[in-house]
Amino acid sequence: MCGIVSIYNKRQAPVAQETIGAMTRVILHRGPDDDGFHLEDNIALGFRRLSIIDVEGGHQPLFNETRDIWIIGNGEIYNYKELQHWLKGCGHVFHTDSDIETILHLYEEVGMDAPKHLRGMFGFTIWDSRNKRLFGARDHFGIKPLYYVETNDAIAVGSEIKSLLELPGVSREVNHTAFYHYLTFQYVPDPETMYQGIYRIPPAHSFVIENDQIRLQRYWDVEFKPDESKPFSYFVEGTRSILLESVDKHRVSEVPRGAFLSSGVDSSSIVGMLRTFEPVKTFSVGSDIPGYSELDYARRTAQYLGTEHHELVVNAQRYMDELPRLVWHQDEPVADPSAILLYFVAQMASEHVTVVLSGEGADEFFGGYNIYREPHSLRMFSRMPGWMRHSIRYLAEKLPEQVKGKNFLIRGSKTVEERFFGNALIFTEEMKERVVMADIRRSEEYRSPWTVTEEIYKRASAYDDVTKMQYLDIHTWLRGNILMKADKMTMANSLELRVPFIDVKVFEFAATIPTKYKIANGTTKHVLREAMKDFLPPEIKTRKKLGFPVPTRHWLKNHFYKWAKEIIFESKVDDLINKAYVLYMLDEHREGNADYSRKIWTILIFMLWHQIFIEQKYNFGPYVSPSVEIRRKKESLQNLG
Structure with a gap:
């Protein structure tokens, strides 16, 4: 690396x-x-x-x-x-x-x-x-x-x-x-x-x-080739085989290795498979707010798998203190709060190892996100003619916000191309009209998000709706969010992260799994769960995906409120952003009248990035994490021993 x-x-x-x-x-x-x-x-x-x-x-x-x-x-x-x-x-x-x-x-x-x-x-x-x-x-x-x-x-x-x-x-x-x-x-x-x-x-x-x-x-392209002729057992056995082979391939190194461990199927599977080859050091992170930490589950999984386990609790102050430098490491604004927790677990891991394995990519390849179940729940709408769906949407949009089922009718009346922009949809076009300054909105540089997704959906036109969603996420969410934060936050600590799920051979096999075996039995990535069940504690096999939950919703009401107002007032983005409306969202969020946490965080990260790279308010020079020096001293002592 x-x-x-x-x-x-x-x-x-x-x-x-x-x-x-x-x-x-x-x-x-x-x-x-x-x-x-x-x-x-x-x-x-x-x-x-x-x-x-x-x-x-x-x-x-x-x-x-x-x-x-x-x-x-x-x-x-x-x-x-x-x-x-x-x-x-x-x-x-x-x-x-x-x-x-x-x-x-x-x-x-x-x-x-x-x-x-x-x-x-x-x-x-x-x-x-x-x-x-x-x-x-x-x-x-x-x-x-x-x-x-x-x-x-x-x-x-x-x-x-x-x-x-x-x-x-x-x-x-x-x-x-x-x-x-x-x-x-x-x-x-x-x-x-x-x-x-x-x-x-x-x-x-x-x-x-x-x-x-x-x-x-x-030089290569993503292509799904579902094979409906093979039984479920074929895909379970094949998934287990190709993943074990991939994990083994990803072990190659002349330096100490470890693995990140959350409480979900993906990272637990990687650790379980790695454990069949060698002793494993595992690393987990959580926050100090109840309900926003998976450390208990991760600890029990580590105990079940017999790893040398390390964990870290991050509070609001530590998160806020490190944030500017970590935005510098990211190069661009990425408004995923879990990126910062990823930095902290990488920092801890880098004191002990130089290489870590992690579970990124399993959801995109094997159909793991809960939103992938939506086409099944909305299947009744797919049988309706277009004029009927259009009429339902028109009527549903007229309903008061508090009417139960309004959003279900609106989403059901849309095609997957109209409703799914990937795993994050922060600001709708209507909300952008309130947040973005009018002169900027009217400029020739404005491009609808359709210009990003339309061409991708065209290439996926022959697939079913679930596979279309996977295809879109592989071309947007996976590379733009998941892998970007994984690389930048680990390399900030001079730590090499390896992702055995995101392997061309693994994908080529996963691409043959029919949707009926991915979204089945009331859950997602059904084949993967079955393939990995012998490596996992029983309680982990069926757990929903949480990742690294971050309590920004709570922190923006308390610890981050004053800091957020300072960022809004001080950043020189008045030509781009309607600060008055952002301040309105912040106060509404603090009072509990609405949950604007994701929208506010998206704006704050952009403003902080603007201060660092455009205004050059901060001066971050060449940097080596102190944890690297700790690791080097440990390695020197081991060599002497």
């Missing part, structure tokens, strides 16, 4: 060492163990290393036998041993046992088809001096981040936006279109970012920079 930066100078001029040095130094947290650079002609490669595989010999940039192809890479390739064996048979000579060197020789052998052969999480850049080309790619699902920016003089690619902001000529301006989408989704969907002119390289895409231009190309 590392951080990378690459620069291509369009004027064919050398890149200054000071420039690539500054861009690499600001992501010190991603790789506190080592750095490395390669400057040649009009390109520069910069690298920060967190040593995981081939600790002694894996220094980057790496090069081929003739030193005319160089690579920097972030992530882990889980099939690198198989690829290495094949490539050696083709005559390639390896200088290290690094998985990243495998990508370099793979590129020599198959060219720009190299990403198609990789199983893992990755973002990499290759400088091919033979063809005067920068080539790179991002992994299939977007586990590892990769961004790019273009100025008059250069094109740059990096693991974090804060690196690109160090490039001369890059401005700090709010992307208004991204701002509108953020208010809908609580994150910025691909390929935009919250910065004007800075973009994500989408998952499953490669890039080529040559002839002063950058070109993106898709």
